[in-house]
Amino acid sequence: MSLTRFFRRSDWDDERARELESYLAIETDENIARGMTPVAARDAARRKLGNATLVREEIYQMNTVTLVDGAWRDLKYGARLLRLNPAFAVVAILSLALGIGANTAIFQLLDAVRIRTLPVKSPEELLEIRIADPVGGRTGQFSGRRPSLTNPLWEQIRDRQQVFAEVFAWNGVGFDLTTSGEARTAQGLWVSGDFFKGLGVPSLVGRTLTADDDRRGCAAPPAVLGYGFWQREYGGDPSIVGRTITLDGHPFGIVGVTPASFFGVEVGRAFDVAVPLCAEPISRGARTALDKKNVWFLGAMGRLNAGVTIEQARAQLQSISAPIFQATLPDYRAEDARHYLEFKVGAYPAGTGISQLRRQYESPLWLLLATTGLVLLIACANLANLMLARATAREREIAVRLAIGASRGRIVRQLLAESLLIAAVGAASGALLAQWLSQFLVDFLRTDNNRVFVALSLDWRIFAFTAVLAVVTCLVFGLAPAVRATGTAPANAMKAGSRGSTDTRERFGVRRALVVAQVALSLVLVVGAVLFVRSLRNLVTLDAGFQQDGILVLNMDLRRTGIPEERRVATFAEITAKLAALPGVASAAQVYIMPVSGSGWNNNIVIDGKKYTENVNFNEVSAGYFRTMGTPILAGRDFDERDTPGAEKAVIVTQLFTQKFFAGQNPIGRTFQVDETPGQPRPLCRIVGVVKDTKYTDLREEFTPLAYFDASQAEKPDPFLQVALRSNAPLTSVTSESLRALGEVNSNIVVQFQTLPSMVRNSLMRERLMATLSGFFGALAALIATIGLYGVMSYMVARRRNEIGIRIALGADRRAVVRMVMREAGMLLVGGVVVGTALAIVAARAASTLLFGLHPGDPATLAMAAAGLGAVAMLASYLPALRAARLEPTEALREE
Amino acid sequence: MLQGTLDLLILKTLAVGPAHGHSIAYAIERQSDEVLQVEHGSLYPALHRLEDRGWIASFWGTSENNRRARYYRITPAGRTQLTAQTNRWDAIVRAVNRILKPA
Numbered sequence: 001m002s003l004t005r006f007f008r009r010s011d012w013d014d015e016r017a018r019e020l021e022s023y024l025a026i027e028t029d030e031n032i033a034r035g036m037t038p039v040a041a042r043d044a045a046r047r048k049l050g051n052a053t054l055v056r057e058e059i060y061q062m063n064t065v066t067l068v069d070g071a072w073r074d075l076k077y078g079a080r081l082l083r084l085n086p087a088f089a090v091v092a093i094l095s096l097a098l099g100i101g102a103n104t105a106i107f108q109l110l111d112a113v114r115i116r117t118l119p120v121k122s123p124e125e126l127l128e129i130r131i132a133d134p135v136g137g138r139t140g141q142f143s144g145r146r147p148s149l150t151n152p153l154w155e156q157i158r159d160r161q162q163v164f165a166e167v168f169a170w171n172g173v174g175f176d177l178t179t180s181g182e183a184r185t186a187q188g189l190w191v192s193g194d195f196f197k198g199l200g201v202p203s204l205v206g207r208t209l210t211a212d213d214d215r216r217g218c219a220a221p222p223a224v225l226g227y228g229f230w231q232r233e234y235g236g237d238p239s240i241v242g243r244t245i246t247l248d249g250h251p252f253g254i255v256g257v258t259p260a261s262f263f264g265v266e267v268g269r270a271f272d273v274a275v276p277l278c279a280e281p282i283s284r285g286a287r288t289a290l291d292k293k294n295v296w297f298l299g300a301m302g303r304l305n306a307g308v309t310i311e312q313a314r315a316q317l318q319s320i321s322a323p324i325f326q327a328t329l330p331d332y333r334a335e336d337a338r339h340y341l342e343f344k345v346g347a348y349p350a351g352t353g354i355s356q357l358r359r360q361y362e363s364p365l366w367l368l369l370a371t372t373g374l375v376l377l378i379a380c381a382n383l384a385n386l387m388l389a390r391a392t393a394r395e396r397e398i399a400v401r402l403a404i405g406a407s408r409g410r411i412v413r414q415l416l417a418e419s420l421l422i423a424a425v426g427a428a429s430g431a432l433l434a435q436w437l438s439q440f441l442v443d444f445l446r447t448d449n450n451r452v453f454v455a456l457s458l459d460w461r462i463f464a465f466t467a468v469l470a471v472v473t474c475l476v477f478g479l480a481p482a483v484r485a486t487g488t489a490p491a492n493a494m495k496a497g498s499r500g501s502t503d504t505r506e507r508f509g510v511r512r513a514l515v516v517a518q519v520a521l522s523l524v525l526v527v528g529a530v531l532f533v534r535s536l537r538n539l540v541t542l543d544a545g546f547q548q549d550g551i552l553v554l555n556m557d558l559r560r561t562g563i564p565e566e567r568r569v570a571t572f573a574e575i576t577a578k579l580a581a582l583p584g585v586a587s588a589a590q591v592y593i594m595p596v597s598g599s600g601w602n603n604n605i606v607i608d609g610k611k612y613t614e615n616v617n618f619n620e621v622s623a624g625y626f627r628t629m630g631t632p633i634l635a636g637r638d639f640d641e642r643d644t645p646g647a648e649k650a651v652i653v654t655q656l657f658t659q660k661f662f663a664g665q666n667p668i669g670r671t672f673q674v675d676e677t678p679g680q681p682r683p684l685c686r687i688v689g690v691v692k693d694t695k696y697t698d699l700r701e702e703f704t705p706l707a708y709f710d711a712s713q714a715e716k717p718d719p720f721l722q723v724a725l726r727s728n729a730p731l732t733s734v735t736s737e738s739l740r741a742l743g744e745v746n747s748n749i750v751v752q753f754q755t756l757p758s759m760v761r762n763s764l765m766r767e768r769l770m771a772t773l774s775g776f777f778g779a780l781a782a783l784i785a786t787i788g789l790y791g792v793m794s795y796m797v798a799r800r801r802n803e804i805g806i807r808i809a810l811g812a813d814r815r816a817v818v819r820m821v822m823r824e825a826g827m828l829l830v831g832g833v834v835v836g837t838a839l840a841i842v843a844a845r846a847a848s849t850l851l852f853g854l855h856p857g858d859p860a861t862l863a864m865a866a867a868g869l870g871a872v873a874m875l876a877s878y879l880p881a882l883r884a885a886r887l888e889p890t891e892a893l894r895e896e
Numbered sequence: 897m898l899q900g901t902l903d904l905l906i907l908k909t910l911a912v913g914p915a916h917g918h919s920i921a922y923a924i925e926r927q928s929d930e931v932l933q934v935e936h937g938s939l940y941p942a943l944h945r946l947e948d949r950g951w952i953a954s955f956w957g958t959s960e961n962n963r964r965a966r967y968y969r970i971t972p973a974g975r976t977q978l979t980a981q982t983n984r985w986d987a988i989v990r991a992v993n994r995i996l997k998p999a
Contacts, residue, residue, distance in 0.1 A: 019917065019966045020940065022959075026918045027936075029961050050937030058941045062948070 009063040016059050020052045070410070074417030081418060088390070089422070092383050095784060096426025096473060099376035101433030102777065104466050106369045108438045111461055112454045113268065113358050113365065119261040119455075121200025122303075123351035127313060129157060129167065129300040132346025136339040139677075140294025140330060144171045145266060145356055147296040151277075151289060154298050156324040157345060158192070163313040164302030166198035171297045172266060175247040175273060175283070176750055179560060181739060183752040186229065186272040187451065188247065189264060190280050196224070196258075198303050199265070205230075206241040206256030214276035216290070221279040223252035227260040228453075229272035245273065248283040249560045249748075263453060265301065265350075268357025270453035285559065287718065293330035301350050310347060317345040331677055357445075357452060364770055367847055371528065371777050374521050376473065378781050381518045382788045383477035385511050387419065389795055391485035398485055412482045419478025427470035434466075444769060447762045484510070511792050512828055518788045519832025519873065520839060522781035526865040527840035529771075529778030531851055534861060536771040538853035539764055545694025545703075546595060547630030550586075550726050551756035552734055553594055554579070558719040560748040568717045569645065571745070576622060576723055578741045584729025589625035590711040591724050593618075593696075594756070596763050600697045604675040605707075606682075607661060611675060614660060617696045617704050618674075622711040626652075626691055628726045636668045636689030639710040643688075650710050652689040657705035685709070699763060700852055724756070731755065770850060782869050785832075786876045793825050793880040804884050805892030814885040821884050825877030833866050840865070902934070902942050904985060907970060907978040910952060916965035917943060943968060951977050 024045045031041035046052075082089040117123035130148035131138070140150075149157070154169045161167060168191065175188035189195075193211030201208065208224050223245055225234075234240055244251045252275055263270040277298075281288035289295035304313060321344045329340055391398070398411060438456050446452045556575070563571050572590055580588035593599050602615045623639040626632070634655065643650040651672075658667045667690065673682045685707070693703040711717075727734050735753050742749045761768070797804070804817055844856035854861065909915060909923045920943075921936045946952045951974035959965040970978070 015966075016940065016944075018964075020937075022916070022963055022965045023918045023936065025963045026916075026959055026961065026965065029963065048936050050935050052937065055937045055940050059944045062941070062944060 009060060012063060013056055013060055016056050017052075020049065020055065023049055070413070071417065074414045075421055077414065078418035078421045082421065088386060091787075092386065092422045093426045093429065095379040095382060096376075096423060097429035097433055098780065099372070099379040100427050100430030100466060100469050100473070101437055102372040102430075103369065103376055103469055104431055104434035104462065105437035105441065106365060106372050107465050108434060108456055108458075108462055109441060109454065110362075110365045110369060111459070112456055113355060114352070114362055115461065116455075116459070117351045118199070118265065118267075118353045119263075123353075124349075125304045126199075126301050126350045127164075127304060127310065127347040128350035128354060129302055129317070129345060129347055132318075132344045134339075134343060136336065138296065138340075139332065139336055140296060141289075141292075142296045143289075144173065144297045144299070145269075146170075146172070146299030146354055149298045149300055150293055150296055150328065150330075151298060152291065152293050152328040153324065154192070154300055156327055157300065157317075160320045160324060161302070161317065163305055163308050163316045165305050166194040167300060167302040168192045168195040168198040169277065169298040169300040170195055170265065171277070171280075171299070172264075172269065172271070173283070176249070176557060177246065178750055179246065179249045180748050180750060181743070182735075183555075183557065183750045185752075186247070187226075187269060189271045189274040190277045191274050192277045195274070198301065199262075200303075201258055201262050203256040204259045205238060206254070208256055208258065209274065209276055214278050216278055217281075218276060218278040221252060221276045221282070222255040223247070224274045225254060225257045226263070226271045226273065227258060228263075228270055230257045247273065247275065250282050252279070261455075263455060265299070265353050267353045267355035268452055268454060270451075293328050294332075299354065302347070310349070313347050317347055321345045331679060333677055357454075360766060361445075364766060364850060367770075367850070368773055368777075370843075370846075371525060371774060374525055375777050375781050375784075376469070377476075378518050378521050378525075378784050378788075380473050380477040381514045381521075382784050382791075383419075383422070383473075384481055385514050385788055385791060387415075387477060387481040388484070388511055388514075389791065391415070391481045395485065402486065408486045411486050412479075415482035415485060416474070416478050419474045419482070423470045423474035423478070426473070427466050430469075431466050441769075444772075445765060447758075447765075480510075511795070515785075515788050515792050515828050516831040516835065518785040519829060519869070520836035522778075522785035523833055523836025523865060523869055524840045524843050525774070525778040525781040526869050527836075527844060527862060528847060529774040530861045530865045530868075531844060531847060531854060531856070531858065532767070532771040532774045534858075535850070535852040535854055536764065536767045539699050539767055542699065542853070544595065544699060544760075545631055545692050548756040548760050550728060551629065552725050552727060552731065553754045553756060553759070554721075554723045554725070554738060555752040555754070556721040556723070556742070557750040557752075558721060558746070558748075560750075561719070561746040562748070563719070563746065565716055568719065569712060569714055572717065572721050573622070573712060575721060575742065575745055578745065579723055579725055579738060580624070582725075582727075582734070582737045582741060584734060584737075585725050585727045587624050587628045588723055588725035589628045590620075590622035591625055591722055592620035592711065594722060594724065594759065595629075595695055596697065596699050596760055598697055598763065605661070606673045606675050607670070612661065614705065616657065617706045618709065619696075619706065620709045620711050620714060625708070625724070628724050629694075630726075631694055632692050634690045634692060635666065636687070638689060639712070643710045643713055645713055647713070649683050649685040649713055650688045651685045652691055652708045653687055654691055654693045654703070654706040656693050656703050657707060658690055660705045699760065766850070767852070782872060785869070786873050789825060789828065789873050790876040790879065792828070793821065793877045794883070796824065797821060797880045797884045800884075801887065801892045804887050805889040808887060809889035809893065817885040817887075818878075818881045821881035822874070822877060825874065825881070829870055829873050833870065837862055837866065900981070901985075902938070903946060904978070904981045905932070905934075906939070906942060906946060906968075907951065907974055907981070910968055910970040911975065911978060914957075914967045914969040916957070916959060916967050918959075918965070920968070946974070950974075 024042070027045035027048055028038070028041045031044050032038060036044060049055075118126070120126075128148075149169065158167050158169075170192070171190045173188045173190060174185040177184045177186050191209060191214075193209065193214030196203075196208035197210065203224070204227065206224075209222065213222055225240065225245075230236060230240065234243075240254055241256060243254050245254055246252075252273075258274075277290075280290055289297055302313075304310070322341075324345060325341050325343050329337060332340060401411060402408065435456075442452060442454045442456065558568070558571070576588055576590050579585060593601060601618045603618065604614075605612055605616050621639075623643075626638060633652075636652070639650055639652070653667060658664060661667070661672070662670060667687045669687065671684045671686045673684060676682050691708075694706065695701060696704055696706060725734075725738075738753075739751065742751055807817065808814065840862065841857045848856045905924050906920060909920050909927075915923065917936075917939055921934050921939050924932055924934050943952070943954075947954055947968070951971060952968045953971050954966055954968050957965060957967040
């Protein structure tokens with residue numbers, strides 16, 4: 001039997017038909033010749049030949065792979081059944097598409113963020129180089145998203161290591177593309193010379209950077225563009241090489257573009273432009289960190305030499321650690337220095353890159369995958385229930401087929417084909433839905449200041465994941481009903497429908513169990529949803545100590561204004577005053593660290609010579625800050641004209657500061673010193689006021705002791721200024737007025753605007769994501785479970801029409817009928833809620849770190865979820881109950 | 897009829913010359929002095945099977961009384977098969993006879 005014949009079997013069948021026809025013609029001719037009438041001759045010929053159809057079928061079978069042909073026919077039959085029952089098909093396919101789509105989308109994100117390796121040459125050879133388990137001793141300034149090393153430390157490691165073929169370091173930084181007015185930033189990278197060579201990333205256009213580009217003091221360093229930036233900003237111009245790009249006001253010659261697949265080493269970000277590390281002083285000027293031993297800003301990786309194991313690499317790095325840290329010891333306090341000298345250089349697998357996004361979202365994503373998995377399971381249970389109902393309806397048909405000799409396996413296969421069809425169509429639609437959904441999720445995480453980039457590509461893992469889901473779901477919802485449907489003896493099934501059949505009761509038990517499971521699982525999801533929504537609500541409504549509405553934050557870059565250091569304090573005051581005087585602006589004040597922005601500045605303090613170990617957070621603000629932010633001053637005064645640069649340092653502290661360090665007594669007039677590193681001045685700070693506690697780096701944290709310095713007493717401020725202003729005027733008019741006012745002061749000021757409410761919202765991104773998605777999935781699960789309950793109750797009412805009819809005919813109160821049905825539904829619901837509550841308490845523990853102000857087993861949450869789900873479910877079962885009560889006994893009884 | 901004997905009879909009939917299904921059926925009946933009654937329909941699956949194995953080949957031709965008919969002819973492989981099967985048939989017949997009519 002050849003394959004061509006298999007596909008040509010209908011042609012062959014035609015040929016046979018003609019051949020048999022020719023036999024009949026010849027035989028008829030001969031019969032006529034023997035003297036028969038034409039009609040009799042033809043009949044006799046037919047008798048002689050026998051059953052022509054059977055003959056053709058026998059030959060057809062010879063040309064057939066029975067299994068394939070059977071499967072094809074089953075699928076066609078399944079499709080026909082689905083077409084005949086569009087409501088069922090739509091519900092089934094839609095619920096599967098939602099379930100599979102959600103799972104695939106979350107998995108796609110997990111794949112991109114957690115599983116997939118960097119799109120570079122042999123990513124498994126890459127190791128990240130950083131200090132192994134640092135305990136204390138890493139103080140100083142930290143900047144960038146991977147502040148693992150200082151530059152002196154990096155140079156020492158680079159020069160002393162022998163286990164890596166290449167080592168490279170980088171720092172992610174924002175480059176300003178403008179020179180005045182509103183800022184426009186590019187995602188920049190300072191990279192050491194071997195960055196591209198070490199990663200094995202070639203250039204798409206021109207060349208990448210080499211070690212020659214990265215020489216200390218480079219005057220005209222080149223720049224390499226990322227593919228997306230090249231497309232966005234230059235329309236993919238192929239003659240880009242040789243053009244110039246202005247970064248932070250300095251020209252860089254473009255030498256090349258990297259391929260589209262390469263986004264950098266940080267998963268969740270895409271770099272726009274990379275320049276050599278030696279260009280760092282060009283942007284930072286006198287503040288350059290290249291020789292600073294306490295400015296941590298570099299991340300580093302290495303590519304292992306051939307044949308070197310990770311253990312050998314670690315051992316070698318450990319052996320060279322002592323001289324490296326000896327040579328780079330910053331001016332530390334004694335105990336920090338001791339820790340620092342004990343540090344060891346470590347190496348960690350980095351084939352999947354590094355990622356803040358991953359750290360922040362890995363556990364939420366796994367949790368969401370579990371959630372969507374449960375949704376799919378509930379949808380499967382629902383489908384299984386529907387399939388069971390359909391199988392029951394086809395009981396007689398199946399019984400007849402079994403009775404006349406169909407094998408049980410053959411019928412199971414046919415029933416499964418229908419499930420497979422639903423699963424396949426559901427999975428295909430789900431995969432499409434997933435593309436849209438995962439993009440939606442990435443967009444959800446993206447804000448103006450946090451340009452999240454996730455390379456969402458379709459790889460084999462995602463296809464495999466979806467295919468496995470489809471097959472598993474098909475088996476879960478299709479196999480059990482199919483096996484059960486064929487399990488009853490034909491004789492029993494033929495009798496079913498008559499009164500007193502017992503097997504339907506048993507089958508009904510399975511359907512009830514499925515509903516209980518659905519209610520239980522959806523309760524778990526509803527509890528999760530309520531927990532996350534309430535967490536978010538707790539965070540949004542908590543008293544952060546300031547009034548966020550109406551606050552606009554201006555970040556100004558004055559590096560190119562040429563204003564000398566000694567005039568900065570005065571210029572800052574001038575700018576702040578000008579902004580405060582704008583129409584529609586109620587007040588404005590300088591602020592060094594904006595609350596909940598994620599930045600921080602802390603140190604220990606010394607009171608009357610006694611050193612306290614508890615960390616104190618600091619901030620530096622100008623007079624009017626507390627009025628602007630709506631933070632009440634509880635005692636003492638705000639900063640004022642008395643606090644001149646030469647005068648004694650004035651500080652304002654928070655309530656908690658007073659409680660911790662002055663036992664709640666009035667601290668006004670008391671003094672403390674900041675425990676600065678040796679060699680730094682330690683001026684006496686006198687407390688002039690007490691304000692209400694406010695959140696500092698993050699809304700989720702507890703209040704911390706906090707002290708505010710006066711910005712007008714600042715020593716040598718950096719050329720950056722941040723101003724908070726309160727205004728009721730429309731945002732666009734305030735920003736344009738501000739730009740005009742700043743232009744009057746100096747045309748080279750670059751400014752970036754942000755509203756405090758949006759900063760707060762963005763800081764709660766993860767909570768909002770979890771609340772939104774778990775809310776959506778919880779509602780979906782509840783809906784599916786409710787449909788399931790409704791289906792089973794309707795079915796029960798339909799099955800018991802006679803009984804209910806008789807009851808009513810014999811004078812049963814219709815309310816009693818409603819009660820009977822509702823009792824039945826209530827029992828299922830209670831069963832589900834009891835099981836679900838137990839499951840939810842266990843499951844919620846997995847989410848405990850993502851909750852705020854709530855216990856995972858919070859009784860109020862459990863009660864709310866159960867009550868909500870219960871109310872909806874009871875409403876859904878009220879409809880069938882009502883239908884039962886309205887039953888016309890004469891009709892119900894006549895049907896039999 | 898014994899399993900496989902129909903194949904043997906068809907091959908033997910076609911060894912004389914090409915024939916179509918109708919004439920093969922009558923030839924078998926005639927040559928067995930009407931002892932072997934072939935159900936004519938059952939001939940066709942057998943023909944198909946033999947053709948499938950490459951022992952016979954088919955072509956469309958015109959019958960004696962001017963009807964289009966599908967003709968079969970034996971292939972060289974079919975002739976080899978005929979010899980082999982005839983020998984086997986003889987062996988079986990001898991063996992059965994030895995049991996039925998011991999000497």
